[in-house]
Amino acid sequence: MHICFICDEYPPAPHGGSGSSYRDLSEGLVAQGHQVTVVGVYKNPQWHGGKGVDETINGVRVVRLPSSPSWLRYKLQTLSDRLKISRWLKCEHQKNPFDIIEASDYGGWLRFGGPAGVPTIVRIRGSNYFFDVELKRNGDPFEHKIEEAALARADFIGSVSRYASERTLDICKLSHRSCTVIHNAVDMDLFSPSPGVSRERGLIVFVNSINPKKGIEQLIDAMNVVCAKFPEAKLAVIGQDTQKPVDGITYVEKLKQRMKPEFLDRVIFTGRMDRYKGVLDYLRRAHICCYPSHMETFGIAAIEAMSIGKPTIFSETGPGPEVIEHGVSGLLCNPHDALDLADKIVAILSSDELAERLGTNARCRVETLFNKKHWVQRNVEFYERCISSNSHENGRCGCK
Structure with missing residues (x-):
């Protein structure tokens, strides 16, 4: 399979749990023989070099696109960046077809969809909308609408926990949609006890x-x-x-x-x-x-x-x-x-x-x-089900 992830915090750029998770998943998929492309929009020139960066990191193709001009107002810049991702996906698909495309719910990066016929997944990892509601914060309605629209437009929905799935779908009035939960995982060979390191009491x-x-x-x-x-x-x-x-x-x-x-x-x-x-x-x-x-x-x-x-x-x-x-x-x-x-x-x-x-x-x-060895295969099986379902049903009408 050729899997494309949309991620604007792919290491070594500044990242949180989402960036770390996509790196681990990408490298795990490559190790199994799959092709992985990661694309994201970056505001800091350090990461996009002014015109964009296209590099390979541990077998993963990583594309960092520059954000839209800063002179655009916030809403226009936000929409322009998401439109840029959509156009890039469609252009790249003509050169090296994608089998499936995935993005996090955070930021609503699939607001404008992807290439026709290619199934899209939005994985619930923690949107602004989710945290604003859960933490009772005053959020940005514009931001919420973009995240909600991207989630609604996705062909398939995944989540890193049952709680996040149920609450996000409820908040976005999408409780009727099905969602596949695959918990995050860790490399147990790396994160393991070391006989040479003693516990420091207290x-x-x-x-x-x-x-x-x-x-x-x-x-x-x-x-x-x-x-x-x-x-x-x-x-x-x-x-x-x-x-x-x-x-x-x-x-x-x-x-x-x-x-x-x-x-x-x-x-x-x-x-x-x-x-x-x-x-x-x-x-x-x-x-x-x-x-x-x-x-x-x-x-x-x-x-x-x-x-x-x-x-x-x-x-x-x-x-x-x-x-x-x-x-x-x-x-x-x-x-x-x-x-x-x-x-x-x-x-x-x-x-x-x-x-x-x-x-x-x-x-x-x-x-x-939560073992990474099993986690990668669970994701592969999820992608295969999505591709098979999309092929049989010819996608969800009007989603692209």
Whole structure:
């Protein structure tokens, strides 16, 4: 098959979980002998070089197109970029036909569809519309309409969790549409325990972008409680500060101000780190990995920690129960309640038996449900079903 992914955060460009997932899937598909093209629109000239970049990374063709001119107003630029993707898809399809095209629901990149006869998939990974509703934020109605229209136009819909699927389809008034859920996965050979790395007692590790919705404020507040009870407790916060400074004060500085002065030296902010070196080392040394996000569509950071065999605390909201069986393969917390989070951390720090049991069960759960080796094949089978169905039904009338 020739699969095309639309992704505007493909590594090594700045990326989140979606970019990492598309890279892992792309490289896994190439390893099975499939052809993969990834195309995206980028605003930063560093990544598109002014006229666009067409390169091959680990067997994956990666095309980075420049965004439409900045002098266009926001709405026109947004529509123009999506039209650019649609036109590029149709042009490239004439040269090297695609068998299937997929994009995330975030940003509504398939708003104008693709080449006639080629099935399109929108995979629910976490749209602005979804998070605005779930987090009760004032969103951009224009942005919501684009994401909703792209989802409605797709021939097929996928999702990284049942929760994200049900809520997104309900929000977009598409509950009548079917959706295939394929959870994200992790490379268990890479994210594995290392006999040469010892656990650092009391080390709590958080790996995520640093912003309020990731629950970092509640985690900092919880650390004031934990540090008072455990002299060895310390927190490593790994990730990029994504918030704009307010009155010249960065968000990280504000987080430091939440710590009691006597505990300030027990929290370190490392900044963004390489996934395969710095992050992996911290995860292997961690006593506990903690991800009290207010809302996720899945939460790949949690399963990376679980794969290494670490006792992991995740949020009870959203897809949390799909990832962790509370009390069996990890602990689920109320991400809005710092004291509840502190209680969960204290419980693990107080019992080596509990920590060992949760960590062992966590890796077993990843092996069963979130192993990359099985994940790639599940996606291949999903694509084959979509192609077969599209061929038999000749597509959904009017979708292209």
